[in-house]
Amino acid sequence: MDNAxxxxxxxxxxxxxxxxxxxxxxxxxxxxxxxxxxxxxTAAMQIGSAVHTHILELDQWDAQYVVAPAGIDxxxxxxxxxxxxxxxxxxxxxxxxxxxxDLVMRxxxxxxxxxxxxxxxxxxxxxxxxxxxxxxxxGLQCKCRPDWLLDDGSIMIDLKTTEDASPKEFQRSIAKxxxxxxxxxxLDGIEKxxxxxxxxxxxxxxxxxxxxxxxxxxxxxxxxxIGGQTARADLDKLxxxxxxxxxxxxxxxxxxxxxxxxxxxxxxxxxxxxxEIETY
Amino acid sequence: MENTAITTTTNNSVFSGIxxxxxxxxxxxxxxxxxxxxxxxxxxxxxxxxxxxxEIANRMGISPFLCMQHLHIIHGRPSWSSAxxxxxVNGCGRFTPLRFEISGSGDSLxxxxxxxxxxxxxxxxxxxxxxxxxxxxxxATKAGSKWLTxxxxxxxxxxxxxxxxxxxxxxLVGLQTQEEVIDVQTxxxxxxxxxxxxxxxxxxxxETEPDDLF
Numbered sequence: 001m002d003n004a005x006x007x008x009x010x011x012x013x014x015x016x017x018x019x020x021x022x023x024x025x026x027x028x029x030x031x032x033x034x035x036x037x038x039x040x041x042t043a044a045m046q047i048g049s050a051v052h053t054h055i056l057e058l059d060q061w062d063a064q065y066v067v068a069p070a071g072i073d074x075x076x077x078x079x080x081x082x083x084x085x086x087x088x089x090x091x092x093x094x095x096x097x098x099x100x101x102d103l104v105m106r107x108x109x110x111x112x113x114x115x116x117x118x119x120x121x122x123x124x125x126x127x128x129x130x131x132x133x134x135x136x137x138x139g140l141q142c143k144c145r146p147d148w149l150l151d152d153g154s155i156m157i158d159l160k161t162t163e164d165a166s167p168k169e170f171q172r173s174i175a176k177x178x179x180x181x182x183x184x185x186x187l188d189g190i191e192k193x194x195x196x197x198x199x200x201x202x203x204x205x206x207x208x209x210x211x212x213x214x215x216x217x218x219x220x221x222x223x224x225x226i227g228g229q230t231a232r233a234d235l236d237k238l239x240x241x242x243x244x245x246x247x248x249x250x251x252x253x254x255x256x257x258x259x260x261x262x263x264x265x266x267x268x269x270x271x272x273x274x275x276e277i278e279t280y
Numbered sequence: 281m282e283n284t285a286i287t288t289t290t291n292n293s294v295f296s297g298i299x300x301x302x303x304x305x306x307x308x309x310x311x312x313x314x315x316x317x318x319x320x321x322x323x324x325x326x327x328x329x330x331x332x333x334x335e336i337a338n339r340m341g342i343s344p345f346l347c348m349q350h351l352h353i354i355h356g357r358p359s360w361s362s363a364x365x366x367x368x369v370n371g372c373g374r375f376t377p378l379r380f381e382i383s384g385s386g387d388s389l390x391x392x393x394x395x396x397x398x399x400x401x402x403x404x405x406x407x408x409x410x411x412x413x414x415x416x417x418x419x420a421t422k423a424g425s426k427w428l429t430x431x432x433x434x435x436x437x438x439x440x441x442x443x444x445x446x447x448x449x450x451x452l453v454g455l456q457t458q459e460e461v462i463d464v465q466t467x468x469x470x471x472x473x474x475x476x477x478x479x480x481x482x483x484x485x486x487e488t489e490p491d492d493l494f
Contacts, residue, residue, distance in 0.1 A: 023324075115480050115481075115483070116476070116477070116480045118483075119479065119480045119483040122483070200476075218473050218476075233325070233328075236328050236332075237325075237328045239328075240327075240328040240331060243301070244301060244305060246305065248324065248327075250324075251324065
């Protein structure tokens with residue numbers, strides 16, 4: 001199954017769970033609304049996809065991407081004609097600017113220069129394999145597509161492009177993008193789909209700006225446990241919403257809102273420092 | 281005297297029809313807005329849990345409020361508190377109150393639960409739980425395990441849970457106790473990176489191509 005077919009398949013993915021967690025209405029709007037508008041990938045998503053292809057499926061690069069030719073001024077009549085010829089010639093391939101192509105290459109070089117990342121990606125494995133299973137409790141069909149799964153099924157690797165790959169900031173990325181839910185969802189899913197549970201879920205985090213620093217992290221047991229509980233709750237919620245065809249958004253009532261926990265006075269009565277607030 | 285079980289089978293299942301489901305949603309919404317019920321049932325997040333609790337309470341023939349007070353969601357699974365199971369068995373009218381036969385100490389500490397079926401006068405003896413078993417199963421070796429600090433209470437709880445599942449499965453609607461769910465949840469992943477780092481160190485260095493790949 002190719003990437004487009006995977007994303008078009010109606011089985012529940014981790015992205016589905018993210019939207020359900022935000023609100024069932026957001027899920028309905030993205031996947032069920034008859035008048036929904038297809039989502040265009042953001043610039044960050046496009047760079048992320050190109051980095052994936054470059055690092056994990058380099059043999060697919062030429063079939064999927066083409067670097068935009070230099071020297072075409074699309075504001076002129078001649079330039080427009082040249083661009084039309086170029087567009088016809090590339091078919092369904094994605095056009096990537098020279099600058100972005102260079103960026104992708106630098107990121108790729110950084111990842112493959114990192115000893116642990118290079119070792120892990122050098123182990124026999126497959127990129128972007130699709131796995132599907134039926135959730136026993138809800139009966140819903142579910143899916144996942146790990147970036148890299150070793151052939152012996154022991155390790156799953158996920159490549160993340162990020163602004164800051166330091167442990168502290170990557171923890172925040174985990175919280176913001178619910179990577180813990182992804183890790184648990186993928187491990188559970190692969191176990192159900194293949195009968196073998198990978199022993200480790202590894203993140204390769206690489207920064208998108210110089211020096212393109214790279215770090216490799218293993219999800220710990222607590223992270224996976226909480227991620228699994230969250231995924232279960234999201235899936236149960238989705239199941240109830242589907243059964244009732246009821247897709248609530250946020251509260252219909254007026255709600256009290258207060259400061260987030262990190263801005264409130266500490267247990268000893270002192271206030272958090274401005275630095276803590278600004279850098280959260 | 282005829283004894284009647286607390287559990288009754290009703291045709292009012294939450295899932296018995298559209299009207300029943302819509303009624304249950306209204307009840308769940310009202311319950312979810314209460315601050316007197318446990319946090320996992322409160323608010324928008326707890327709405328779905330309230331629906332589940334309503335269905336279970338209906339199947340057990342008990343008050344939804346009582347059900348919510350004793351139904352815990354552990355590792356995403358609904359489970360009962362052991363104290364509730366003991367109360368259900370003792371209060372159902374089908375059995376004499378559970379007794380616990382305890383013997384030994386340390387690793388040889390052992391316990392089984394026993395009760396008599398009032399209708400048949402048959403003594404119902406549950407499986408014997410031992411500390412050695414708790415250690416082998418990994419219940420007593422997990423960090424923060426209550427088996428380490430209060431083994432005599434935990435061994436009674438586990439004996440009651442096993443007894444309940446054998447002789448009163450209908451009372452428990454097949455659910456485990458919260459203590460069981462916590463104990464049997466295995467650590468599913470290894471975050472030990474030492475082995476991996478040894479392999480990384482001994483792996484040959486990969487030279488990256490300096491040339492432009494595009």
